[in-house]
Amino acid sequence: MLKIEHLRKKYKSFTLDCSMEVKPGCVTGLIGPNGAGKSTTFKAVLGLIHTDGGCVEIFGKSMEAFTPEDKQKLGVVLSDSGFSGYLEVRDIVPVLENLYNTFDKAFFLKQAQRFGLPMDKKMKEFSTGMKAKLKVLAAISHNAKLLILDEPTVGLDVIARDEMLEMLRDFMEGEEGRSILISSHISGDLETLCDDIYMIHQGKIVLHEDTDVLLGSYALLKVNPGQYAKLDQRYILRRRRESFGYSCLTDQKQYYLDNYPQIAIEKGSIDEVIAMMARGEA
Helix, strand or coil, X not given: CEEEEEEEEECCCCEEEEEEEECCXXXXXXXXXXXXXXXXXXXXXCCCCCCCEEEEEECCEEHHHCCHHHHCCEEEECCCCCCCCCCEHHHHHHHHHHHCCCCCHHHHHHHHHHCCCCCCCEHHHCCHHHHHHHHHHHHHCCCCCEEEEECCCCCXXXXXXXXXXXXXXXXXXHCXXXXXXXXXXXXXXXXXXXXEEEEEECCEEEEEEEHHHHHHHCEEEEECHHHHHCCCCCCEEXXXXXXXXXXXXXXXXXXXXXXXXXXEEEECCHHHHHHHHHHCEC
């Protein structure tokens, strides 16, 4: 569906070199701290910024071979974009009808009502959640095959996030073979939605794992200096010095449960994995 190979973009103090893949029928998450390269990757994939090398294929085609008809199959939400605040929802319906041959007006209007988006209210008066839901609704209302969503849940409260995730689940269930690439700082969104997760740090992919494996096999070992000295280091991905000794990230939780019953072993959340991969030592 989407394949990125050594996509490069150089700035004065930052260099992106990203390789990843979104498979048909899958929801893939891209995580990482602020400034890691998530938004740069999205904009580079969409051709919104000049790149310095690498290859991007969408639907099996290079960006050079991409046609206007191919672009109709994409649904895009960028964190720093949106509709004019002086427009009403009903004003953007004819715009979407002209942009997309497959725009489903009836679906759009039904979903706008379902998620409480007023047709006759200027968007500058919308809440953050309403604006975010409108952007996602516009992206899924023209039978897109691939959604590219950069931080679509940022700034939303729990209820608004849940409603948006419901929209995305309905999108995936609506037709076989659809895919989503999504970035988010909210780990719970990714844990319940994504099939697999990539982590980007300082412009490079440092981790790729199925979500089930990430949640089931990764763990934090909390050990004192004496325990650390005796610890089998083969399956330690990152370590960090703490006041009590060390925190160690592993992707082999069961091994340490079986062989080190005396140490503290905590289930690794996505947030903890991000922190350890970004700040821990290899």
